[in-house]
Amino acid sequence: SQQGEEDPQALSIQEGENATMNCSYKTSINNLQWYRQNSGRGLVHLILIRSNEREKHSGRLRVTLDTSKKSSSLLITASRAADTASYFCATGIYSGGGADGLTFGKGTHLIIQP
Amino acid sequence: GAVVSQHPSWVICKSGTSVKIECRSLDFQATTMFWYRQFPKQSLMLMATSNEGSKATYEQGVEKDKFLINHASLTLSTLTVTSAHPEDSSFYICSARDPRLVTYNEQFFGPGTRLTVL
Numbered sequence: 494s495q496q497g498e499e500d501p502q503a504l505s506i507q508e509g510e511n512a513t514m515n516c517s518y519k520t521s522i523n524n525l526q527w528y529r530q531n532s533g534r535g536l537v538h539l540i541l542i543r544s545n546e547r548e549k550h551s552g553r554l555r556v557t558l559d560t561s562k563k564s565s566s567l568l569i570t571a572s573r574a575a576d577t578a579s580y581f582c583a584t585g586i587y588s589g590g591g592a593d594g595l596t597f598g599k600g601t602h603l604i605i606q607p
Numbered sequence: 608g609a610v611v612s613q614h615p616s617w618v619i620c621k622s623g624t625s626v627k628i629e630c631r632s633l634d635f636q637a638t639t640m641f642w643y644r645q646f647p648k649q650s651l652m653l654m655a656t657s658n659e660g661s662k663a664t665y666e667q668g669v670e671k672d673k674f675l676i677n678h679a680s681l682t683l684s685t686l687t688v689t690s691a692h693p694e695d696s697s698f699y700i701c702s703a704r705d706p707r708l709v710t711y712n713e714q715f716f717g718p719g720t721r722l723t724v725l
Contacts, residue, residue: 528716535613535700535718536651581650585714594641594653594666595702595714 498598499582505604512569514601516582517562524585525558526595527567529578536581539567572605579603609635609705613717620691621725628686628720630701636681637703641714642674645698657684691724698722 499516506512516525524543528536542549542558542565549556555568569576579602583595610633620626630640638659643651655676656664663676675687684703688695698721702714 524713526713533698533721536716538713538716541713583651594643594656595651596653597643597651599650 499580499601501601502599503602503604505606506572507606508572508574510572512572512576512603512605514567514580514582514603516565516567516598518565518582518584518596518598519563522560522584525556525565526583526585527554527556527565528581528583528597530581530600531578539580569603572603574605574607577603577605609633609703609715611637611701611703611715611717613699613701613720615720616718617721617723619723619725622692623690625687625689626691626722628688628699628701628722630684630686630703630717632682632703632705632715635703635705635707637684638681638706639704640678640684641702641704642676642684642686643700643702645700645719647698651700654686688722691722693724696722696724 524541526541527539529539530536540551540556542556553570558565579600581600582598585595612631614629618626640657642654644654645651653666654669657676657678659678659681665671673689678684698719700719702716704714
């Protein structure tokens, strides 16, 4: 089965700096999604990028997708203390006859130092 | 956007008892819901796919007799952890697929249920 792998596993930066996280996966996908999870909480959907898209923006977030390398990156610009959280990429395949669950990567724990 | 709720938010139970967790789609009908489990400091792992009106599909390694799933209506799926043991302590999260967004498998997650088995 496919698997998303993020790197780095943990990242600590100063407030105001940009944070970049990467994700790699193994099989063909229809879409790749990024989620944020604050400690002990549910997931917040950040952004979905479709397999025919190369880049997508949402506020301070920028996601890229390179299907030839089976990789994606999430860039958070001008980071804030509130961005401290774990970030997961998740890949999904739509099989036509029904939906498949998402496969999550191990996550990147981001700490923004004030 | 679509809203998914879970109940309870947390539960503590004794070993050997059964616990039921509910997942509801509040403003849309969900023909498909998913159940995930997350152990501390780890990622989410898909446990099963819950389909309204039919049997759930379990991922490899997940015991279907231990984790009973019932998707009796288009807005409710339940996960029952039977004869719970301490190793079942985890964070259980459900998600629902909105059929109005069928093509790209967008899913909406509940807030999660933290289960602690003593």
